[in-house]
Amino acid sequence: MSLTKKRTSAPHHPSVTLSESDGVRYLHLDTPWVQGAMRVKKPYDIELAYVQRMMAWMLLRPTDALDEGHAVQLGLGAAAITKFCHRKLRWRTTAVELNPEVIAVCRQWFRLPPDDGRLNVIEADAAAYVTDPAHAGTADALCVDLYDHEAASPVLDDEAFYRACHRLLASGGVMSVNLFGRHASFERSLAHIAAAFAGETLWSLRPTREGNTIVLACRGVPPVTRVVLAERAENLETRFGLPARKWPRMMKLVSPA
DSSP: OOOOEEEOOOTTSOOEEEEEETTEEEEEESSSSOOEEEETTOTTSOOSHHHHHHGGGGGGSOGGGGSSOEEEEESOTTSHHHHIIIIIIOOEEEEEESOHHHHHHHHHHSOOOOOOSSEEEEESOHHHHHHOGGGTTOEEEEEEOOBOTTOSSBSSOSHHHHHHHHHHEEEEEEEEEEEETTSTTHHHHHHHHHHHTTTSOEEEEOOOTTOEEEEEEEESOOOOOHHHHHHHHHHHHHHHOOOGGGHHHHEEEEEOO
């Protein structure tokens, strides 16, 4: 894949590069690894399969609980989840991104709108955000996708970090985390999440072809049957255009409450 545009960020951050192929614009951080994508003619849809699956947290909330809430993203990527939560869900949306050039590129090239009454894009360290006591219990949905430019393993991945994520969630909230299911770090990451969310329900989805496995970790979410998951998936696909009908078949209960 050829890189067609390049911007240089601050010295301590990787430079941000863009490429385009077959109508899809990709975001990279100093390497050919894809850190996010947008179909140019459908800028508010979610293009990548693993990012779509990160929205499976919606299956674990009652349908009427999708009418309002606060969604937090740790790691902006190409802003796909942020734009979806802000524009399609119409939730209050907070995105936390350490690299200022990623934010600037998303504004210029990935149709990320300016901040408003429901959208707040913060240039900050995700670890500092989740450990701030002022944010405890404020997130109804938390999407965590924190990989460095080499995309080798999560940059924040210990039990203390996931405990802070648990504290960040409101009761009934769900965290979705992108992990590499075929990577050696997966079992370690899953063990850290399970320890931090002890006594809560954990699910994992089947890996994508690229090996991304989404883990869903709940805080105070009542058990959900397969029948209810299927009903909610039907609603999500009809209402929001997500490929949700297949998600319940991909979901495996890792740690029941």
